[in-house]
Amino acid sequence: MTSTAMKKKVLLMGKSGSGKTSMRSIIFANYIARDTRRLGATIDVEHSHVRFLGNLVLNLWDCGGQDTFMENYFTSQRDNIFRNVEVLIYVFDVESRELEKDMHYYQSCLEAILQNSPDAKVFCLVHKMDLVQEDQRDLIFKEREDDLKRLSRPLECTCFRTSIWDETLYKAWSSIVYQLIPNVQQLETNLRNFAQIIEADEVLLFERATFLVISHYQCKEQRDAHRFEKISNIIKQFKLSCSKLAASFQSMEVRNSNFAAFIDVFTSNTYVMVIMSDPSIPSAATLINIRNARKHFEKLERVDGPKHSLHMRMR
């Protein structure tokens, strides 16, 4: 890895069969949900380096969840695994019959984290929610969330309910990745200026490969609070359908009498989505504005690079 890249270590842990590798494959490796049936059990730890937003490298440690491995992690491999962790993601299978054991392992992880990486952020994913009857889902998730928050003290944990079959997966991972982006505030300020200049209702910035929402601006209340992850899901699914035809999608424009949406390549690492609610503004105008803004945002990305490498050398 070049020295200009920032490496962040992300631990993905949980019992065997809880869905860690499937999640990782869908978000980072362009699997569709059905393809994950083919995945086998992860042996020991699978390391993958995922390049995110150009100069950010996510060092994913997908730790196999079988008992023998888990025991190993807390003993001989303890320091190796739990040191320098930025984010711990713990996955719980909602249908698990061994809740006690799950919680026991979780707590062991937390202890190790507290010792080795006390500043790490902890996320708990209650996964496979599609297997629960729809009317029970909120209730069951609330129960688990309360238990987990209680068990995690003094550490704070953020809980999400997820399933690989809908957009909840994207919501969780967007939030996780958002915590890792170094210059998020700056991005959001620039996005706001851009949106105001072109008179857009909403502007979303997506990471190019995963289509996770990394930044957004909205000028007024929108009806759907879950739209970010829905859009991620929709576009990602479409991208994958295109790849079946050996084509890849480049840009999109959708209109009806109430709105116009433009999705286009933005910088080398991002896609942008612009929503205009004044349909009288011709497409060409918005597209030119997006094109002109590109250069500005590209510069932003490049400026950050060297700054970070300086930071790393100083450490």
Add this chain to the structure above:
Amino acid sequence: MSQGNKKCGEEEVEEDETLAMTGDDDDDDDDLDTFTDGDLDSGCEDGVLGCRDPFSSEVKPRILLMGLRRSGKSSIQKVVFHKMSPNETLFLESTNKICREDVSNSSFVHFQIWDFPGQIDFFDPTFDYEMIFRGTGALIFVIDSQDDYVEALSRLHLTVTRAYKVNPDINFEVFIHKVDGLSDDHKIEKQRDIQKRANDDLVDAALERIHLSFYLTSIYDHSIFEAFSKVVQKLIPELPTLENLLNIFITNSAIEKAFLFDVVSKIYIATDSSPVDMQTYELCCDMIDVVIDISCIYGVMGNEGGIPYDKESMAIIRLNSTSVMYLKEVTKFLALVCFLREESFERKGLIDYNFHCFRKAIQEVFEVRLKVLRSRKLLSHRRRSRQATPNGTPRVPS
């Protein structure tokens, strides 16, 4: 007396017919009018009177979904017409009574889906299968390919022979369903086997003239939509006209392929004469999904129900392989989805003008249809009021 009047009525209608396109037995409405269930009775009445008057049956063409218990009929209906995700169909409960679903309000295709519970007893006197089969345009029999299909085949035979006796014009379609778990070779083998057995049964009963069409389907991919598209296309009398219009449009606009889709169900009503590539069809279905999903999030004002698909709906998707997909609204229920090269798309103004002409032509096709149907309805009403018993009092329709 009444018979004589009826003959007059028929002739009048025939004159009107020459101005319109050829009409025939199954009428389907267009989206400019809706007919009530009262029309169902007129069909029965003619049956009772003993003469098959082809112009008075204003019953919407019915598509019947039949098959053994647990073969997948309700799931098919939910996935195709109610946008249910295939995974959610696991939670559907067994149907225990005949469910008649009217998909006329949101779909161009005005038909009724009759979802029968698995075991229908034809000998049950309370079940008036004659009435049901009479107005049927197509009968889809669903066979679970993952199960033993001997019983399914005997039921298929029984159903088809019964239905044929009542209405020989029904299209018989067999869906060999749940093939998502099978390999390609396996699929072909199963289809061959089922086809052979079903046709042998018919030959044994001296009914070779009954034609069965077979389709391999699954709700987990696009095959169920493709199969439904073919079934529905057979029931649309205007199909050759629509195809012609599409051919003219794409030739003049340098478009490679165009489909006329029913937006809600993703069934395609018509396409141009070039061969249909399944993958292209799937990509178009996916495009419709994306457009509708995004429109649902951002394109709805206030608290309107239904899908936010309106007159101005349109979408352009550019693919890296220098192809462009273009979607335009044609009617309240129909959308045109085309594939063209990027160079051709540069002449967007010309394409839009051609599209404008095409759209007008499609609407004229439906207007003519409506005129024909309205005149038939009027005649049918007149006929009913003229029907009098010999002593002059008007007969009350039963």
